[in-house]
Amino acid sequence: xxxxxxxxxLALMGLTGAAGADEYPERPIMMMVSYGAGGATDFQARxxxxxxxxxxxxxxxxxxxxxxxxGGRVGWNWFATQAxxxxxxxxAYNVPHFIAQSIKGGVQYSxxxxxxxxxxxxxxxxxxxxxDSPFNSMEDVVAYAKENPxxxxxxxxxxxxxHHIAALQIDQxxxxxxxxxxxxxxxxxxxxxVIAGEVMGGINNLSDAFRAQEAGNVKILGVADLERSAFLxxxxxxxxxxxxxxxxxxxxxxxxxxxGTPPEVIEKLAATVPEMFANTxxxxxxxxxxxxxxxMTRDEVIEMWAQRQQTLNELLAGL
Amino acid sequence: MEFIYYFGDVFSPLSFLLLLxxxxxxxxxxxxxxxxxxxxxxxxxxxxFQLEAVQGLILLGAAYTSTVAGGAVSAILLKIPGAxxxxxxxxxxxxxxxxxxxxxxxxxxxxxxxxxxxFGVLLxxxxxxxxxxxxxxxxxxHLFWLAILGVTVIGTLDSSSVVKGLLSGCIGLWLATIGxxxxxxxxxxxxxxxxxxxxxxxxxxxGLFAIPQVLTMFAKGRRNxxxxxxxxxxxxxxxxxxxxxxxxxxxxxxxxxxSIIGLIPGVGGQIAGLVAYDQTKKFSSEKDxxxxxxxxxxxxxxxxxxxxxxxxxxxxLTLSIPGSPTAAVLLGGLLIHxxxxxxxxxxxxxxxxxxxxxxxxxxxxxMCIFGLYVAGLAARVAQVPQSVMAAIVLSLSVFGxxxxxxxxxxxxxMACLGIGMFFLERFGFSAAPLVLGLILGPIAEANFIxxxxxxxxxxxxGAYFLTGGLNLFLIAVVLAxxxxxxxxxLRHRRxxxxxxxxx
Amino acid sequence: MNRSQHIFGSGIVFAVGxxxxxxxxxxxxxxxxxxxxxxxxxxxxLAGWTFGKxxxxxxxxxxxxxxxxxxxxxxxxxxMLIYVFWAAKTMGFYTATAIAFFILLSLYDPAPHAEAKSxxxxxxxxxxxxxxxxGLFALLLNVYTPKEIxx
Numbered sequence: 001x002x003x004x005x006x007x008x009x010l011a012l013m014g015l016t017g018a019a020g021a022d023e024y025p026e027r028p029i030m031m032m033v034s035y036g037a038g039g040a041t042d043f044q045a046r047x048x049x050x051x052x053x054x055x056x057x058x059x060x061x062x063x064x065x066x067x068x069x070x071g072g073r074v075g076w077n078w079f080a081t082q083a084x085x086x087x088x089x090x091x092a093y094n095v096p097h098f099i100a101q102s103i104k105g106g107v108q109y110s111x112x113x114x115x116x117x118x119x120x121x122x123x124x125x126x127x128x129x130x131x132d133s134p135f136n137s138m139e140d141v142v143a144y145a146k147e148n149p150x151x152x153x154x155x156x157x158x159x160x161x162x163h164h165i166a167a168l169q170i171d172q173x174x175x176x177x178x179x180x181x182x183x184x185x186x187x188x189x190x191x192x193x194v195i196a197g198e199v200m201g202g203i204n205n206l207s208d209a210f211r212a213q214e215a216g217n218v219k220i221l222g223v224a225d226l227e228r229s230a231f232l233x234x235x236x237x238x239x240x241x242x243x244x245x246x247x248x249x250x251x252x253x254x255x256x257x258x259x260g261t262p263p264e265v266i267e268k269l270a271a272t273v274p275e276m277f278a279n280t281x282x283x284x285x286x287x288x289x290x291x292x293x294x295x296m297t298r299d300e301v302i303e304m305w306a307q308r309q310q311t312l313n314e315l316l317a318g319l
Numbered sequence: 320m321e322f323i324y325y326f327g328d329v330f331s332p333l334s335f336l337l338l339l340x341x342x343x344x345x346x347x348x349x350x351x352x353x354x355x356x357x358x359x360x361x362x363x364x365x366x367x368f369q370l371e372a373v374q375g376l377i378l379l380g381a382a383y384t385s386t387v388a389g390g391a392v393s394a395i396l397l398k399i400p401g402a403x404x405x406x407x408x409x410x411x412x413x414x415x416x417x418x419x420x421x422x423x424x425x426x427x428x429x430x431x432x433x434x435x436x437x438f439g440v441l442l443x444x445x446x447x448x449x450x451x452x453x454x455x456x457x458x459x460x461h462l463f464w465l466a467i468l469g470v471t472v473i474g475t476l477d478s479s480s481v482v483k484g485l486l487s488g489c490i491g492l493w494l495a496t497i498g499x500x501x502x503x504x505x506x507x508x509x510x511x512x513x514x515x516x517x518x519x520x521x522x523x524x525x526g527l528f529a530i531p532q533v534l535t536m537f538a539k540g541r542r543n544x545x546x547x548x549x550x551x552x553x554x555x556x557x558x559x560x561x562x563x564x565x566x567x568x569x570x571x572x573x574x575x576x577x578s579i580i581g582l583i584p585g586v587g588g589q590i591a592g593l594v595a596y597d598q599t600k601k602f603s604s605e606k607d608x609x610x611x612x613x614x615x616x617x618x619x620x621x622x623x624x625x626x627x628x629x630x631x632x633x634x635x636l637t638l639s640i641p642g643s644p645t646a647a648v649l650l651g652g653l654l655i656h657x658x659x660x661x662x663x664x665x666x667x668x669x670x671x672x673x674x675x676x677x678x679x680x681x682x683x684x685x686m687c688i689f690g691l692y693v694a695g696l697a698a699r700v701a702q703v704p705q706s707v708m709a710a711i712v713l714s715l716s717v718f719g720x721x722x723x724x725x726x727x728x729x730x731x732x733m734a735c736l737g738i739g740m741f742f743l744e745r746f747g748f749s750a751a752p753l754v755l756g757l758i759l760g761p762i763a764e765a766n767f768i769x770x771x772x773x774x775x776x777x778x779x780x781g782a783y784f785l786t787g788g789l790n791l792f793l794i795a796v797v798l799a800x801x802x803x804x805x806x807x808x809l810r811h812r813r814x815x816x817x818x819x820x821x822x
Numbered sequence: 823m824n825r826s827q828h829i830f831g832s833g834i835v836f837a838v839g840x841x842x843x844x845x846x847x848x849x850x851x852x853x854x855x856x857x858x859x860x861x862x863x864x865x866x867x868l869a870g871w872t873f874g875k876x877x878x879x880x881x882x883x884x885x886x887x888x889x890x891x892x893x894x895x896x897x898x899x900x901x902m903l904i905y906v907f908w909a910a911k912t913m914g915f916y917t918a919t920a921i922a923f924f925i926l927l928s929l930y931d932p933a934p935h936a937e938a939k940s941x942x943x944x945x946x947x948x949x950x951x952x953x954x955x956x957g958l959f960a961l962l963l964n965v966y967t968p969k970e971i972x973x
Contacts, residue, residue: 030725030966037361038647043654050368063964065725067516070499074516078726081512106506153776159504179776184501184765188647192584192640196455199773211654215639215661285368288657351958362963480883482871486835489865493842496858505854508845537898538891541932706930707947710923713902717910717919718955722965727911734906738899746831747883764857 024087024265025060031255032083032091034075036068039186040123040205040291041253045092047285048120048277057276058269062090071158072097073107080109085258087265090117095252099308100160103316111305112259115266118273119254119296119304121286124225124247125166126209126235128194128218129201138170138222138241141201145176152178153199155190160316163190163203166224166249168315173243194218205251206231207290224249231290248311252294254301270298322444325673329681334377337370338678341381342685346693348382349389352529353719355402355521356386357644364652372656372668376675379652381682383645387624388432388686395424395617396700397712399529399719403520403589403758404624407596409528410751411609411616418612419552421698426559427614428621429690434563435574435622436683439629442578443636444676450630451637454582459770460784464793465583466763469590471800472597473752480747481808487748491756494518494736501761502768513728520589522720522729523736523757527750529716530737536709551698556691562614569599569615573622581627584634584642589758593751595623601803629679636660636672827886828876832869839869897929914970916956924948 031049035041042064049062067075075091076098083089093114102110129135135144145152156163159182167180183189187205194202195217203224204212210231212218222238223229226247238245255273257266276282277295286293296304328334341363348359363382367375390401395412408428415424442450457465473488474481497508498517509515563570576595599619600609609616632649634642639661641647653660664672703711720733740750774783784790843862846855875881901922909918924944933940959965 028964028966036644036647037357038641038644038649038651043651046364046651047655050365063966065966067724067726069516070501070504073499073504077515101504104504106504151776153773159502179772181769181772181776182502183769184761188641189584192455192634192638193458195638195640196458198458211639211659211661214659214663217638217661285655289651289654290659291654351963354963482868483883486865486868486872489861489868490835490838492861493858493865496861500854503851503854505851507849507854507858508842533902534895534899537930538895540890540894541930704931706927706932709898709930710926711951713905713926714919714923714951714955717906718915718959718965721910721915721967722959722963725966727968730906730910734902742831742887743835745884745887746828747881748835760857760861767857 024268025058027088028060029058029062029088029090030065031062032065032067032075032079032089034067034069034072034079034091034094035186037066039068039188040207041092041094042066043289044121044253044286044291047289047291048282050285051276051279051282054276054279057279058272071101071161073101076101077108079258080113083258085260085262087257087261087269090255090257090269093252093254093256094162095254095305096165096248096308096312097161097251099305100165100312100316103309103312104160111309114256115259115261116298116301116305117255117257117266117269118277118298119252119294119301120277121253121291122294123162123251123253123292124206124223124229125162125203125249125251126206126223126232127166127170127201127221127238128191128204128209128212129221130194130197131217131219133200133219135201135221136219138238138243141221142170142174142176142243144200145174145178150177150179152176152201153181154178155181155183155193155199155202156204157187157190158182158184162249162251163187165312165315166203166245169224169245169249170238170243172315173238173245191218206292210290229292231292246311248308248315252296252301252304254296266298321669322673322677325670326677328373328670328674329377329677334374334674334678337374337378338381338682339685341378342385342682343689345382345385346389346392346686346689349386349401350392351719352393352397352399352401352525352715353521353722354386355723356383356390356404357648358723359386360645360648360652364648364655367652368655372653372658373671373674375652375656376649376671377678379649380675380679381685383649384436384625384628384679384682385686387628388429388436388621388690391428391432391621391624392425392697395428396421396697397529397715398532399712399715400524403524403754404592404627405620406524406528406751406754407592407620408617408624410596410620411611411613412620414610414612415614415617416698416701419701420554420612421551421701422695423552423554423559423562423614424612424617425694425698426554426556426691427563428617429687429694430559430563431570431573431618431622432625432690433683433687434570435577436625436628436686437680438574439578439581439626440676440680440683441629443629443633444680447633447637450582450633454584454634454642455638456789457583459766459773460787461789461793462583463763463766463770463784464790464797466759466766468793468797468800469594469755469759470763471797471804472594473755474804476593476597476749476752476755481804483747484749484752487743487750487752488756490748491753491758492760493756494523494753495757495760496764501765511731513731516724516726516728518732518736518757519720519723519726519729520757521723522733524754525716525720526733526735526737527740527754529712530734531741531744531750533709533713533716534738534741536705539705541706551701553695559691563618566615566618568602569619570622572599572602573619574626577623577626578630580623581630582633582642584640590755591623591627592620593755595619625683636664824886825876825879825881828879828881828884829873831884831886832873832876832881836866836869836873839866842866898926901925901929911968912971914972915967916952916960917970917972919955920948920952923951 053061079091390405394400394405394408398413474484573595577591580591634640635646774780843866846858846862905922927944
């Protein structure tokens with residue numbers, strides 16, 4: 001009888017206990033996206049994880065779970081405090097969003113709560129105006145902002161997300177103050193405000209702005225990045241137009257796990273996931289959707305996070 | 320008339336098979352509690368990776384139309400609204416099912432859906448350029464007034480006492496503020512970690528409608544067999560068609576309101592059904608029958624729901640702006656194939672655009688045929704003994720609330736709201752106004768704050784919210800709605816006091 | 823229905839209203855609580871009105887909770903609370919659902935408890951239902967439920 005109980009206990013442990021790295025993953029994996037279904041992050045997350053079931057990738061499918069709300073705070077709070085650190089719960093990160101939010105306070109996470117795995121994309125912020133707007137360059141925009149302090153309305157996806165960081169940097173570089181209007185409903189709602197003429201300009205994702213420009217609805221005046229984008233070779237960067245704005249607002253998207261995930265699991269993921277992103281089927285779909293890819297390994301991401309933490313600390317200190 | 324040339328593509332074997340599969344699958348997904356149309360479409364996206372652009376969109380379009388209609392099945396038979404769109408359907412539909420008229424309610428709801436849906440898609444086909452301008456006309460101040468218009472409906476929606484109706488609405492408005500405030504990111508009323516994400520509307524709907532019903536069944540205790548079995552009446556489809564067209568007022572009000580409201584980005588889908596229900600009630604000669612299993616209620620609500628589908632895609636297809644979460648998911652389905660909505664879509668890929676739109680038109684018809692076929696069978700659910708029914712609805716509620724975002728917190732919220740609502744209902748409060756508050760609160764708040772920020776930077780709040788043709792028009796409608804409600808209440812009161820005096 | 827029940831019911835709503843109002847007016851930042859304040863003010867006035875009417879015995883709407891009703895309800899409610907707040911997460915969704923479903927049927931199904939036949943029938947219904955749920959949510963929709971205790 002004793003033997004039977006011991007056997008049963010052993011079997012139960014085998015079922016519930018943490019599996020070793022060799023077997024990982026032995027069941028489907030869940031990946032939390034802290035924005036709604038249909039948003040840019042959700043859309044890209046679904047594409048980059050679509051090959052995870054292949055034998056040369058993880059060999060198990062990744063299911064996307066959306067926990068939207070408050071510019072991502074809801075999802076990341078959940079991930080930092082309630083997610084199991086067993087390697088079966090991943091999350092998508094958006095830098096600078098979650099770092100800026102953690103500096104601003106009121107949330108239960110910081111860069112120390114998460115372990116990055118790999119980065120898949122980088123989407124710079126761009127400055128857009130309606131197709132019939134009198135502004136034709138950032139110079140015009142800054143000139144207007146200088147003449148009418150606080151009157152230039154600019155939409156963006158929320159407070160302390162990449163768009164807001166870009167707005168703050170433009171303010172700082174030009175010595176002006178724009179009226180930044182955060183919208184509920186993400187980049188799409190912010191773009192709608194620009195097209196409908198509710199605001200005079202907007203800061204939006206390059207991928208969405210590119211599409212809106214193709215449709216003839218907006219003009220893109222500047223890219224908040226170090227170099228011009230391959231999608232928009234004719235649009236100058238902010239730096240070229242005399243505004244000292246670096247790439248701090250670029251929206252980096254990638255995969256992370258909660259702190260406390262077994263090191264073997266992190267190692268395995270860090271080795272496999274960047275290769276999974278590099279799959280040609282993935283890059284084709286991403287390119288078709290106008291989403292710029294930028295694959296980075298775990299070590300590169302750790303460095304990038306630390307760098308952002310520093311720049312954002314300085315930028316947000318004055319607020 | 321360009322769209323006619325592409326009808327052939329819809330009927331190519333693979334496309335038609337996908338259309339059929341999407342419709343049937345969509346009805347099943349729509350009838351599953353906790354699966355909103357948005358989630359159902361998102362679940363289907365991976366399947367479209369392997370398909371060509373046209374075929375992928377046919378599948379998604381068919382699924383979208385039929386999930387919206389499928390939501391009526393669980394709303395009518397189980398009193399679990401699958402999405403906010405179906406709330407109004409439960410009010411009369413479930414009562415009809417309890418009286419054994421489930422087949423009639425389902426037939427009417429599918430027929431009304433098809434009529435409304437076809438009208439909506441035709442609007443999309445013929446009036447897209449005009450409608451696109453209309454969709455853009457709604458800025459923050461207009462959306463704010465629109466939400467206030469919704470609030471004025473609260474008191475009279477489904478409650479025997481106006482004060483308690485308004486109080487229910489206030490509870491809903493308050494519940495909506497729980498969680499992170501969306502614009503500032505401040506935390507409000509988070510007294511338990513399960514509330515960190517706020518109250519999920521789908522989980523709340525399941526709790527508020529389904530759980531009180533489970534508890535009511537428990538409260539009846541163990542009864543003898545036979546005492547409770549409802550006779551499910553058969554109802555011929557022909558009779559349903561005849562009834563539908565004799566209720567032209569409900570049908571046309573529902574269809575028109577659904578198409579107009581469906582256009583407005585960010586608001587439409589959630590309140591179209593409720594607004595149409597309320598307006599039909601106001602214009603009806605049989606006002607008192609609403610809420611007691613009156614067919615006009617079902618017809619108006621379901622016609623509005625499906626009429627909204629076509630127009631809700633206008634901002635996406637013409638301006639590349641997704642006007643609703645479902646449209647955002649459809650955008651993903653287009654982008655994966657390298658197709659950008661907007662002029663690019665109609666100029667360079669007319670085959671994709673028109674085949675997609677045509678498939679939604681055919682999809683409405685298929686949805687209706689299939690729906691009518693199962694209506695008679697599905698109505699037999701009412702014959703399931705109450706003890707079994709209570710256990711089934713409870714389990715479905717738990718699974719449904721959980722599957723919205725794989726969160727136990729949503730299940731706890733669902734159960735707490737449900738138990739609370741059961742006792743509140745005993746004291747004359749009702750779920751419909753509470754839910755309306757829950758939906759409208761965030762719309763009113765976000766647009767007020769956003770509008771104020773724009774106004775503060777430009778011409779001031781007074782000018783921003785109170786001037787302009789559309790603002791004034793909406794304010795006038797709000798005032799008319801309040802005056803009408805007060806007048807009806809007073810007239811009603813005089814009648815009741817007279818009756819009491821006579822008795 | 824009796825007056826004390828109405829006083830109790832509307833009293834709780836009024837208490838919630840007071841609490842909400844208090845929080846809305848004391849918490850910071852003030853801008854974020856602008857809307858809650860507005861709502862809370864209307865809420866508390868209406869709740870006070872309803873409570874006042876109940877105290878004066880003027881509440882007419884609502885049928886209240888009778889004693890037999892409550893006695894009937896209680897076992898089901900207890901099973902539901904245990905199922906939702908404890909069993910689903912600890913035992914796994916499918917196991918917990920099977921157990922709760924069977925208990926609820928045994929409690930409320932009018933078929934006699936002494937006959938073996940009715941017990942078999944209940945077990946079959948439970949089995950079929952859980953199998954359908956598993957097929958729908960786990961196999962078809964890939965919903966990611968907590969780990970099961972039995973399998």
